[in-house]
Amino acid sequence: MNAITLSTPLSEGEVRALRVGEEVILEGLIYGMRDRTHIEIFQYGKEPPVSLAGYPVLHTAPSLRRVGEKWEKVIIGTTTSARMDRFAPALFEKYGVRAIIGKAGLSEVSLAAMQRFGACYLALTGGAAALETLQIEEVEAVYWPHLHPEALYAFRVRGFGPLIVAMDSHGASLYAQVRTAAQARLASILGQGADA
Amino acid sequence: MKNCGELRRKTLPDAPQTSQASPLVDDNETPDWTGLEAAGARPRSSVSLPNEVVSGVLPGIDYELVEEVAKELYIRALKELPPDVAEALRRALQRETHPTARTVLKTILKSIEISETNRMLICQDTGLPLYMVTAGGPWALDGCRLKAALAAGTRRATLEHPFRGSTAHPITRDNPQDNLGQGMPIIYWDFAPEQDYLEIVMVPKGSGSENMSAMEMFTPADGLGAIKRFVVDKVVCSGGNPCPPGIIGVGIGGSFDSVGLLAKKAIVRPVGRRNPDPMFAALEEELEDAINRSGIGPMGLGGDTTTLAVHIEWSYTHITQNPVAVNNQCWAARRARARLWPDGRVEYGF
Numbered sequence: 150m151n152a153i154t155l156s157t158p159l160s161e162g163e164v165r166a167l168r169v170g171e172e173v174i175l176e177g178l179i180y181g182m183r184d185r186t187h188i189e190i191f192q193y194g195k196e197p198p199v200s201l202a203g204y205p206v207l208h209t210a211p212s213l214r215r216v217g218e219k220w221e222k223v224i225i226g227t228t229t230s231a232r233m234d235r236f237a238p239a240l241f242e243k244y245g246v247r248a249i250i251g252k253a254g255l256s257e258v259s260l261a262a263m264q265r266f267g268a269c270y271l272a273l274t275g276g277a278a279a280l281e282t283l284q285i286e287e288v289e290a291v292y293w294p295h296l297h298p299e300a301l302y303a304f305r306v307r308g309f310g311p312l313i314v315a316m317d318s319h320g321a322s323l324y325a326q327v328r329t330a331a332q333a334r335l336a337s338i339l340g341q342g343a344d345a
Numbered sequence: 346m347k348n349c350g351e352l353r354r355k356t357l358p359d360a361p362q363t364s365q366a367s368p369l370v371d372d373n374e375t376p377d378w379t380g381l382e383a384a385g386a387r388p389r390s391s392v393s394l395p396n397e398v399v400s401g402v403l404p405g406i407d408y409e410l411v412e413e414v415a416k417e418l419y420i421r422a423l424k425e426l427p428p429d430v431a432e433a434l435r436r437a438l439q440r441e442t443h444p445t446a447r448t449v450l451k452t453i454l455k456s457i458e459i460s461e462t463n464r465m466l467i468c469q470d471t472g473l474p475l476y477m478v479t480a481g482g483p484w485a486l487d488g489c490r491l492k493a494a495l496a497a498g499t500r501r502a503t504l505e506h507p508f509r510g511s512t513a514h515p516i517t518r519d520n521p522q523d524n525l526g527q528g529m530p531i532i533y534w535d536f537a538p539e540q541d542y543l544e545i546v547m548v549p550k551g552s553g554s555e556n557m558s559a560m561e562m563f564t565p566a567d568g569l570g571a572i573k574r575f576v577v578d579k580v581v582c583s584g585g586n587p588c589p590p591g592i593i594g595v596g597i598g599g600s601f602d603s604v605g606l607l608a609k610k611a612i613v614r615p616v617g618r619r620n621p622d623p624m625f626a627a628l629e630e631e632l633e634d635a636i637n638r639s640g641i642g643p644m645g646l647g648g649d650t651t652t653l654a655v656h657i658e659w660s661y662t663h664i665t666q667n668p669v670a671v672n673n674q675c676w677a678a679r680r681a682r683a684r685l686w687p688d689g690r691v692e693y694g695f
Binding site: 223326 | 455638
């Protein structure tokens with residue numbers, strides 16, 4: 150499958166054009182956040198020091214080394230999205246985030262918000278941190294560094310992916326499709342042998 | 346901890362007195378050793394185990410070496426994926442027909458190659474540090490010093506490499522940044538008299554998959570069907586969270602606590618090795634087939650490969666119960682193994 154290359158910031162039109170199952174490669178700036186970063190914004194009411202409008206947010210797990218004023222990458226991976234699910238709709242609505250990059254997907258509530266505000270979920274291959282680290286060219290900035298490793302990160306990426314469009318702005322979710330099909334198969338899979 | 350052996354030797358002569366402090370002994374009761382003496386046993390106070398004699402008869406171990414090995418094992422485990430796991434992933438790609446699943450498997454294999462070439466960590470999650478120690482016999486082993494050496498090795502690997510501290514206080518969430526803290530590292534002990542070496546297996550257990558683990562107490566009447574449904578349901582409901590396709594470790598039997606350890610031992614077994622019992626080997630194959638036919642696929646995005654292997658470990662249980670545990674292991678099924686001989690020889694493997 151040919152991957153679609155997109156440069157950030159993303160427009161609503163670019164995101165609305167994406168459909169589940171498509172592959173995407175990202176170029177440019179993406180923002181990394183995780184549990185504490187979201188809590189800082191949504192529970193403590195701290196405004197992010199940069200505009201997130203149009204940018205993808207990566208559910209990041211960064212291991213960095215501080216060298217003078219610069220932050221150097223050690224290993225940067227991606228964490229399970231479900232823990233940050235509750236904050237996704239507000240990221241789309243209030244901050245104009247166009248995509249969330251993570252692993253294992255978000256809830257139906259977040260899916261509905263993607264449809265309403267023109268956003269999508271891009272699945273990254275979890276555990277493939279070595280590749281991901283090479284595709285992050287530079288840690289451009291670390292905002293709220295006192296929260297590291299749960300700060301707000303600006304990553305400059307090159308050839309970032311392949312990412313799979315797993316939830317789109319048209320109400321489709323690959324995770325839901327796959328799970329529904331699996332559950333339907335379960336009865337026949339375990340079949341008669343189940344009570345042997 | 347380093348003086349553990351000395352401490353033991355010093356307190357031995359006072360053993361009957363100090364045992365009064367034990368909650369198992371009534372404060373007013375003076376331990377009576379006469380019965381034991383009459384039966385030919387000696388009270389603990391007169392047991393003498395001078396180190397010189399022990400080391401003259403039984404092989405000993407260098408605890409500084411154990412510390413080095415513990416450190417080395419943690420780093421190796423994070424950087425070198427066991428060849429059986431990598432091979433199983435390659436074979437999965439050969440069989441896989443689903444386009445998205447092929448993309449994910451290729452990404453996984455590419456990342457493994459990059460981590461090998463650049464000596465990078467495979468995954469950023471340095472996991473919970475877990476050591477499985479199997480002591481052969483006969484050895485003169487000081488368990489306290491061995492335990493301290495494993496903890497020191499864990500800390501040194503974390504600080505000297507350095508890599509992420511992944512352990513946290515369960516309530517305050519304080520992270521000591523050295524992968525220690527109360528109860529860390531997790532250590533399981535076993536003994537194998539036929540083995541002439543000390544074996545240490547290190548597993549940095551990633552949380553994405555560990556969080557998707559579960560146990561259930563079934564009744565005897567629930568039968569085998571309930572076990573199968575529980576395992577397959579757990580995998581299907583977990584979707585992409587445990588980073589499939591990995592190893593599904595299943596524990597059957599035992600008690601509430603031991604069934605979890607059985608499942609943990611199951612994920613440590615190399616891929617491609619079946620349970621030696623034909624009944625359980627057949628069940629492993631059946632569950633593997635069922636899970637892969639579910640279509641959950643790599644990272645939960647659909648495909649023919651949901652697991653690389655189902656491994657079952659089992660034990661007898663109570664007549665009223667049938668505990669079952671599922672320990673999920675991600676595709677980055679990391680482990681490192683070392684064997685230590687009394688002459689100081691160390692062999693590393695998986």
